[in-house]
Amino acid sequence: MMLSKSFYNQKTLLVAKNILGCILARKIENQISKYIITEVEAYNGPHDLASHASRGMTERNKIMFGAPGLIYIYLVYGMHYMLNIVTEEEGYPAAILIRAIEPLDENIDKNLFNGPAKLTRQLGINKNFNNLAIYKKETGLWVEKRPEPIQNTQIKKAKRVGIDYAGEYRDKLWRFIYSK
DNA sequence: ACGATGATGAAC
DNA sequence: TTCATCATCGTA
Numbered sequence: 001m002m003l004s005k006s007f008y009n010q011k012t013l014l015v016a017k018n019i020l021g022c023i024l025a026r027k028i029e030n031q032i033s034k035y036i037i038t039e040v041e042a043y044n045g046p047h048d049l050a051s052h053a054s055r056g057m058t059e060r061n062k063i064m065f066g067a068p069g070l071i072y073i074y075l076v077y078g079m080h081y082m083l084n085i086v087t088e089e090e091g092y093p094a095a096i097l098i099r100a101i102e103p104l105d106e107n108i109d110k111n112l113f114n115g116p117a118k119l120t121r122q123l124g125i126n127k128n129f130n131n132l133a134i135y136k137k138e139t140g141l142w143v144e145k146r147p148e149p150i151q152n153t154q155i156k157k158a159k160r161v162g163i164d165y166a167g168e169y170r171d172k173l174w175r176f177i178y179s180k
Numbered sequence: 181a182c183g184a185t186g187a188t189g190a191a192c
Numbered sequence: 193t194t195c196a197t198c199a200t201c202g203t204a
Contacts, residue, residue, distance in 0.1 A: 041199070043199075050199070051199085052199080074199085075198095076198055076199065076200065077197095077198060077200055077201085078198085079200080079201085080199095080200050080201075082199060082200090084199085097199060099199085115200070115201070116199070116200075117200050117201065118200090118201075160199070161199070161200090162198080162199050162200070163199060165197095165198095166199095
């Protein structure tokens with residue numbers, strides 16, 4: 001069952017926690033592969049100094065100000081695409097960054113997907129996905145509800161990675177990690 | 181510990 | 193138009 005647009009129109013920290021354990025599905029040439037979402041980060045609002053949106057709207061980050069459920073892709077370090085999903089109502093800039101997923105197929109090497117750049121590379125996700133809707137199957141990328149419930153004790157909180165410049169927001173525990 | 185690698189945004 | 197910066201990763 002695919003998560004609908006309304007799922008993403010909730011508080012960003014809630015979306016971050018609730019998407020853990022859900023299934024990320026990718027369809028390439030009629031082949032569907034599925035992965036458990038295991039790690040995400042929240043980039044929350046105009047005041048979050050770690051967020052691209054903290055210095056106002058630009059050509060790159062304008063998707064973050066858009067409707068919930070839109071895909072925000074950007075390139076870092078000249079070579080890595082980052083996969084984000086926009087949260088909350090239009091006009092409020094926020095998104096979650098997908099940092100790690102785990103293949104349902106146990107035969108596939110998990111280590112290929114345990115990083116935000118590694119997973120986009122594996123799934124063939126690039127700038128073409130920017131501004132597409134993750135709640136539409138024709139995008140070829142969607143999220144399905146949790147196959148089984150998870151406990152709060154399975155969710156670890158941590159500081160976000162690579163944002164030491166973010167002042168008072170540097171130490172926010174806005175990174176969420178799901179472990180079985 | 182460090183270099184790869186290029187789009188982005190702000191300054192000039 | 194230039195220039196510093198960067199929500200990372202693989203190799204050392």
